[in-house]
Amino acid sequence: MEQEKREQEKIIDKEGETMDRLFYPPGGLLIWMILSIELLTFIPALIAFLVYRSQEPEVFAQSAASLNLITGTINTMVLITGGWFMAEALRRLRLGVRGLSARMLWLAAAAGLIFLIIKGYEYSNKIQAGQGLDYNQFFLLYWMITGFHYLHVLVGTLLLLIAARGVGQGKYSQSHLEDVETIGVFWHMCDLIWILVFPVIYILPRGGVQ
Amino acid sequence: MKRAEENRKQQGSQEAGKNVAIREPNGRRNLIVWCVLMLTIVAMSLLTEWRTASVFTIATLSGLKFFLVSLEFMEVRGAHPMYSAWLALLFGGLFVGVLILM
Numbered sequence: 001m002e003q004e005k006r007e008q009e010k011i012i013d014k015e016g017e018t019m020d021r022l023f024y025p026p027g028g029l030l031i032w033m034i035l036s037i038e039l040l041t042f043i044p045a046l047i048a049f050l051v052y053r054s055q056e057p058e059v060f061a062q063s064a065a066s067l068n069l070i071t072g073t074i075n076t077m078v079l080i081t082g083g084w085f086m087a088e089a090l091r092r093l094r095l096g097v098r099g100l101s102a103r104m105l106w107l108a109a110a111a112g113l114i115f116l117i118i119k120g121y122e123y124s125n126k127i128q129a130g131q132g133l134d135y136n137q138f139f140l141l142y143w144m145i146t147g148f149h150y151l152h153v154l155v156g157t158l159l160l161l162i163a164a165r166g167v168g169q170g171k172y173s174q175s176h177l178e179d180v181e182t183i184g185v186f187w188h189m190c191d192l193i194w195i196l197v198f199p200v201i202y203i204l205p206r207g208g209v210q
Numbered sequence: 211m212k213r214a215e216e217n218r219k220q221q222g223s224q225e226a227g228k229n230v231a232i233r234e235p236n237g238r239r240n241l242i243v244w245c246v247l248m249l250t251i252v253a254m255s256l257l258t259e260w261r262t263a264s265v266f267t268i269a270t271l272s273g274l275k276f277f278l279v280s281l282e283f284m285e286v287r288g289a290h291p292m293y294s295a296w297l298a299l300l301f302g303g304l305f306v307g308v309l310i311l312m
Contacts, residue, residue, distance in 0.1 A: 021289055022290040025289045025293050026284060026285040026289055032293070036300075040300070043303055043304045050312065069259065073252070073255040077252075080251065080279070081248075084240060084283065086283065087282070087284075088237065091237060091240070188279055188280070191283070192284075195275045195276050196272065196276070196304060198272075199254065199268050199271075199272045200308070203254065203255075203263070203268055204265060204308065
């Protein structure tokens, strides 16, 4: 009888846990709605980019070849490293190591800032070369897609700075870290979008990829 | 009777500990994931530079990065499977689009 009761309690606990996991994803349901909207914006934009590329493959190959693959690669590494710092910051905050967590958040924000500086340098080169929005179809989409992502990284970096300050001052702690988790998901969303944007814009249209 | 109760409590806390170990990201694991991501990024650029990359290879490497970041860093691995399925669906849409259009 007692065992039966325990089994029933286990089932109820399991159901409760499943419902919790369904309605409380990492960072909360709201940030997941935002993440979904963002991915549902970027993915069709990248597909539109590929459709235009299929109409003018040579123009797209020449334009993509004018982009600097090395700075693009460094930027990808910087952004992913920022994501790692963010994941580590959250892990340490959960363990109650607030000081190290704040330091990791400052490092993640620094990674965001480095990304923005490198991308800014790339943008200034493009402007100097006259490859603006109206140069051709490739650059129209390049500016729109990467520019929109740039704004996301800018907002993400600002949020990381706020989180780093908050953790340092004790506003966020082991028992109160929901905001930091949400900022973390936003930051990883920037990573995910760049992981999709980089190969589609920088790599695939180049000659040599069969 | 009391000892049995204590044993049960201990077992319960061990089970809870196991759950935490599954859900909570681990520092070494995060470091390994970061190393794999860095290698993937470099490999992708080198393959492009050497002109030996195929569309499928680039798309697959991007998929690997996408899922490593979401499952490990974003902690989707510990979330309800619906969230990883949703991300897989979104990525799959682009993956198919790339294979058709390239």
